[in-house]
Amino acid sequence: MTTPLINTQDQRAMKAAFSMLSFPHKYFANPANIPRLKAMFEGHESAEQLIDLLSELQLKLANYMDFSTKDIGGYKRIKDVISDQTIKYVNVQSEFQDETPLELTSVGIDNHIRNVNMNVAELINDQQIKLNDGELDSDVVSEILDTAWVIQHFSLLAAGTLKLEVQPDGSFLFMPKESELLTPVWFGDSLEYMSLKAATSAIASFAVATHQNDEKMSESVQVLHARVLSIIPQHWRLGLGSRTLELFHEIADLVIFLVNVVQRKEIDKTEKPLSKGEVKRMIRQYPERKGLLRTYELIKEFQKKNKPEDRLFEIRNGGLVLGPLQLVRGLIQQMEYFALKKQGADWHSLLEEEQTRFLLDDLIKCDHIDVLEFELKPDKFDSSDFTELRLDVDFFIRDKSINTVYAVQLKHVTTDTEAGLQQWFKLIGQKDSKLNKGILQLERLNEVVNNSSSAREYLIENGLTTEEVLNLKPIVVHNVGSLDCITLHNNICLYDLYTFKKVLSGCWGSIELFKDGHYESSFDEQKNRSSVDLSNPYNVIEQYIQEARFTELRHFDGARYITRSVTINGNKICAAGVGI
Structure with missing residues (x-):
């Protein structure tokens, strides 16, 4: 698969997508945004139609909302899903597709739908909505949420994750650009x-x-x-x-x-x-x-x-x-x-040094792994032919069992209150955010090694072979568990540090048991395990779900079998196999 999860190279699209997620109730009500969006989607008739519909909807709904930070009389500020029981306003319908496995039509998928509906309800947290005779108008609140739900999908369309089509019955349908694109998510x-x-x-x-x-x-x-x-x-x-x-x-x-x-x-x-x-x-x-x-x-x-x-x-x-x-x-x-x-303010950067040591010291113990502790930066070779080069590899890992070398950049990310899609775009898509910086530091790796004899000589002097130099696999390792096994442009992969280490070392997980006041924990480490190529995250995912202790993950991709939809002003808008 060659399509990246999101197209971080298109910063115009990234900014638009992040703005939609940051302002899901007023982005399309801002007249300045509409021509910019239409320029982005010029010739995409389905997108242009939906832009007009969303603009019309949000201009109308803006009459029922106040976006100031000050509490206004005649409006109710939504506190949170639990206090205000806002999940009752979620009107997104869910149905199974024909090929849904029988075991998914039970409680497991119900839990998934309940969780994603909770996420939809959270879209009006901290928003002020106009009261009607002292009460919230449930139809208005539902339409606000329906529209915000559609805008979440439109942000993924802008990011290159989804495609949009108008169906013969006139309904809009969002789908992943490729069938497996959302599997890592x-x-x-x-x-x-x-x-x-x-x-x-x-x-x-x-x-x-x-x-x-x-x-x-x-x-x-x-x-x-x-x-x-x-x-x-x-x-x-x-x-x-x-x-x-x-x-x-x-x-x-x-x-x-x-x-x-x-x-x-x-x-x-x-x-x-x-x-x-x-x-x-x-x-x-x-x-x-x-x-x-x-x-x-x-x-x-x-x-x-x-x-x-x-x-x-x-x-x-x-x-x-x-x-x-x-x-x-x-x-x-x-x-x-x-x-x-x-x-101090730089505490997370200090952690990166310790994280690197923690990772490498464990990998050094593996007979099939060579840890090559040297950096690749523009000052290590003649980089004069490469303008604005931000190349930075922290270290290299050679997996001798599959003759593969990984060029690794390690980043520590602090916890944000944002979750889900907004977290994706903030961490990956926003230029010079922590993970985006790591991506930028690796995105020209192959360009450099293919076009710079000076860079190749430097790498060979430090222990790589010519063949290894020309086939380096760029990987950003980090501490965000939900951004795991992800493929981006230029074959850059994102891995949680533990996943990266477990796959390389063969220690995949632990079993914990607490019963009658007694606690036990055991780890699984099989000998002579065949290595998995980390440059193909789908192989890693497949290996994980084959592990007996990860049977709970067996139907992790249940969202692919669900079609969700809303109907607004007679317009049906669906999302098949997306799961938000």
Whole structure:
């Protein structure tokens, strides 16, 4: 397959797509955007028709919305999906395609539809909508959401991911440009979901194991505690290096507070806040934990800065109660704030050095892997013939079992509150965002090695063969679990660091079990495993889903069998095999 997931080289399209996702309720109501879009889609009759329809719709719907940050009388500001129960306004219909496997028509796919409908409902979070006799007009709210849902798909059309056709019955139909184009997205989301689920389960299990239990932890509960403490280093793709150890007390303190409020809400069924006085009593009981109070105050400081729906903890009566944000995501965001306060604004760049060491030290142990620790940058060869060259390879990995060499750029990305499509475009499509920078640093690799004898000589002097130099596989390795196994232009692939390491080393995953107060964990590492070519992400995905411990992933691509649709002003707009 040659089509990249999104066309990051077309910055005009990237900016348009990101703007649509950032302003899903007013982009098409802005008259200045319409001629620019029509110029982009000149000759694409279906797109031009839909542009006119969306412009008409949003100009009308703008009369029912106020986009100011100040609360306006006669309008209701939507807080979040849970508080305002906005999922009831989602009017997107879902139906199975004829070739849907029988086992998908049960609860599994229902969960998927429920999740994507929740994502649609979130599109009106923090929006002010006009009241009618003191109540929201459900038809108006549904039409606002329907239109925003269509605009999400139009952003993917602009990005080159989807195609758009008008059907014989006059309906619009969005589809992936190629049948497998979205497979890595579904896979990455599913793998990340499994990871978050396992980490959340570990937190919940530790809360149960330590609830109202003043006795010394059993050995298995100590192992479980270590598992919970390791969630942050694992997310940062680190071992116990200096950066992690420097923040160990904050990690341990945060786990104490999180487990405490989880126990109160989920076990004691109470919302009693964890107060400052209780924290002081903890310190008196355990004097060695004197940093608890400072950690407590920093937690409150950070949580107050977040939107209500983005809080791990709510502040109630001056104390902490559990907030609505998913536990692990909230844990990670809070730890990033601690890192910022303790290690400075450039903390994530410092992590990259440690991540690189963590990755390479593990790969060096593999008999079939050669780690070549040298860089390729414009100052390493005569680059005078290449204008504005940003080439930067951090290191090279040779997989001797398949005679392949990977040219790797490693990036650490901080957690954003954006998710889904907006996260894609912010991390990959926005020029000079962290991952986009990594892509730009590799996109001219093949051009350079094919046209510069100086670059080839430098690479050969550092241990590569001529054949290897001319067949380098560019890969950006990072820490965003949902952006995994992705192919972009110039054969650049994006991989989560753990996936990259697991595929190369042959250690694919672990099994965790907590039952009757006992915790066990085991890893799978088969000997004499055939290597998988990382330059073909579809082979990697296929290998993963064949693993017995990943049976939960078997139908990760269920979205390909679903057609979703809305009807607005008599116009039916469908999306087949997209899943948003």
